[in-house]
Amino acid sequence: MxxxxxxxxxxxxxxxxxxxxxxxxxxxxxxxxxxxxxxxxxxxxxxxxxxxxxxxxxxxxxxxxxxxxxxxxxxxxxxxxxxxxxxxxxxxxxxxxxxxxxxxxxxxxxxxxxxxxxxxxxxxxxxxxxxxxxxxxxxxxxIRNPAPALSAREIELVELLATGLANKAIAKKMFISEATVKTHLVHIYDKLGVDNRTAAIAAATARRIIRGPA
Amino acid sequence: MxxxxxxxxxxxxxxxxxxxxxxxxxxxxxxxxxxxxxxxxxxxxxxxxxxxxxxxxxxxxxxxxxxxxxxxxxxxxxxxxxxxxxxxxxxxxxxxxxxxxxxxxxxxxxxxxxxxxxxxxxxxxxxxxxxxxxxxxxxxxxIRNPAPALSAREIELVELLATGLANKAIAKKMFISEATVKTHLVHIYDKLGVDNRTAAIAAATARRIIRGPA
DNA sequence: CACTGGATCAACCGATCGGTTGACCGGCGC
DNA sequence: GCGCCGGTCAACCGATCGGTTGATCCAGTG
Incomplete structure (x- = not known):
């Protein structure tokens, strides 16, 4: 038994x-x-x-x-x-x-x-x-087809993204310039296969890269 | 029985x-x-x-x-x-x-x-x-708190919003013009106390108006 | 009947965002 | 040492978004 x-x-x-x-x-x-x-x-x-x-x-x-x-x-x-x-x-x-x-x-x-x-x-x-x-x-x-993984810094950014912050606010929180935020975002969109921030949040949530907003 | x-x-x-x-x-x-x-x-x-x-x-x-x-x-x-x-x-x-x-x-x-x-x-x-x-x-x-309640149509829109669609795409899905989408969004931002779409998604999720994105 | 509120649309403008190009630096591996 | 990659920053431009004003229609409500 x-x-x-x-x-x-x-x-x-x-x-x-x-x-x-x-x-x-x-x-x-x-x-x-x-x-x-x-x-x-x-x-x-x-x-x-x-x-x-x-x-x-x-x-x-x-x-x-x-x-x-x-x-x-x-x-x-x-x-x-x-x-x-x-x-x-x-x-x-x-x-x-x-x-x-x-x-x-x-x-x-x-x-x-x-x-x-x-x-x-x-x-x-x-x-x-x-x-x-x-x-x-x-x-x-x-294993055969590894999806492009977000870097730690990019994940950090996506988490702030999901809270609804604008680029400028994200830049302040991460102690980087707004330009860098945009650069990161472009890479993130590329890796997730999306073309805007809300879709990135949806994709990141669906893949459980982050937990759902708030 | x-x-x-x-x-x-x-x-x-x-x-x-x-x-x-x-x-x-x-x-x-x-x-x-x-x-x-x-x-x-x-x-x-x-x-x-x-x-x-x-x-x-x-x-x-x-x-x-x-x-x-x-x-x-x-x-x-x-x-x-x-x-x-x-x-x-x-x-x-x-x-x-x-x-x-x-x-x-x-x-x-x-x-x-x-x-x-x-x-x-x-x-x-x-x-x-x-x-x-x-x-x-x-x-x-x-019912008691009529002020911060989204209408059925607005909830419908927030759900599409959370999937990452742009205004134009939302308009198509809801069979309305992009102008109407924007009008709804303004009302939604107002009711949720936010000022952009990503924050609206976060707020709507936190208040359980919608389930998490995708 | 007048009034209110939800839903629809239009035009406009400034702010933000998306996307590109190019650049610099530091660590890691061959 | 050299190349690659991640992270940082800047300038630019077109697209999208945020916000306003104003308008029409319709369904309830007093």
């Missing part, structure tokens, strides 16, 4: 996973948590009971409190850390990279068919890595 | 709703669909069987094909249209207004406690309107 901890802020999703996984004989959903802090408490509680969690199923987007990436990092830092399988809605590059960097051992999408999720949980429990086919394909594509 | 049709592109969420609603004696989940077209087929199929759907539980965000708003509009246009209760993740003005305009009889959030969802489904089945407390509060605030 593989003992599973569900972490998701939506009761509906937790019920769905519980129902879906409960249909498989080898799984036992032993606990649930709505956010990161509760997940860590559950892991510790079950460990002292001699029934340690075998796999954590973690959502990335959680409203209040610690987010999925932070929770994953914290869990992986525990002495007897169980593998963490990410189960989320979005498959953006930034999300995937952040999750892997935080120590996740897999990345699945919520709209995956049950058998795929089953295989991923089994893989994670066995200490293996499991990526959803879509996610794997994305990473392969990225 | 209230016969329910679930419409959501995520198998996990459908399973969750099925499990949650199945726990209540008065509910019977008679069918599921992953998108709008399938939902309409199911409604027609069940009607011919003499077991018409009493309530449709509909997600707004659906990857491929018809989205929730379009599906709702199509369903409400049917001769024996069942009430449609929206069950979604986001509570932005744009989403809420679009859903209500399309004929939804309720708007609930997925992270709502089961009892709240239960009450909403019962209300919808009885032909009443059911709004999540958060949503209701938002609408109330809008």
């Amino acid at each position: 593989i003992r599973i901890l569900l972490v998701d802020d939506h009761p509906v999703v937790r019920a769905g996973l519980r129902a879906m996984l409960g249909g498989f004989e080898e799984f036992d959903v032993v606990a649930e948590a709505a956010e990161g802090a509760g997940a860590i408490r559950e892991i510790e509680r079950l460990a002292t009971l001699g029934e340690p969690v075998d796999v954590v199923l973690m959502d990335l987007q959680m409203g209040a409190g610690m987010d999925g990436v932070g929770a994953t990092r914290r869990i992986r830092a525990m002495p007897t850390a169980p593998p963490v399988l990410i189960l989320t809605t979005y498959d953006t590059d930034a999300d995937i990279l952040a999750a892997v960097e935080a120590g996740a051992s897999g990345y699945m999408l919520k709209d995956a068919p049950p058998e795929q999720i089953r295989a991923a949980v089994q893989a994670a429990a066995a200490g293996e890595t499991a990526l959803a086919p879509e996610v794997a394909a994305r990473l392969m594509g990225r | 209230i016969r329910i049709l679930l419409v959501d592109d995520h198998p996990v969420v459908r399973a969750g709703l099925r499990a949650m609603l199945g726990g209540f004696e008065e509910f019977d989940v008679v069918a599921e669909a992953a998108e709008g077209a399938g939902a309409i087929r199911e409604i027609e199929r069940l009607a011919t069987l003499g077991e018409p759907v009493d309530v449709v539980l509909m997600d707004l965000q659906m990857g491929a094909g018809m989205d929730g708003v379009g599906a709702t509009r199509r369903i409400r246009a049917m001769p024996t249209a069942p009430p449609v209760l929206i069950l979604t993740t986001y509570d932005t003005d744009a989403d809420i207004l679009a859903a209500v305009e399309a004929g939804a009889s309720g708007y609930m959030l997925k992270d709502a406690p089961p009892e709240q969802i239960r009450a909403a489904v019962q209300a919808a089945a009885a032909g009443e309107t059911a709004l999540a407390p958060e949503v209701a509060a938002r609408l109330m605030g809008r």
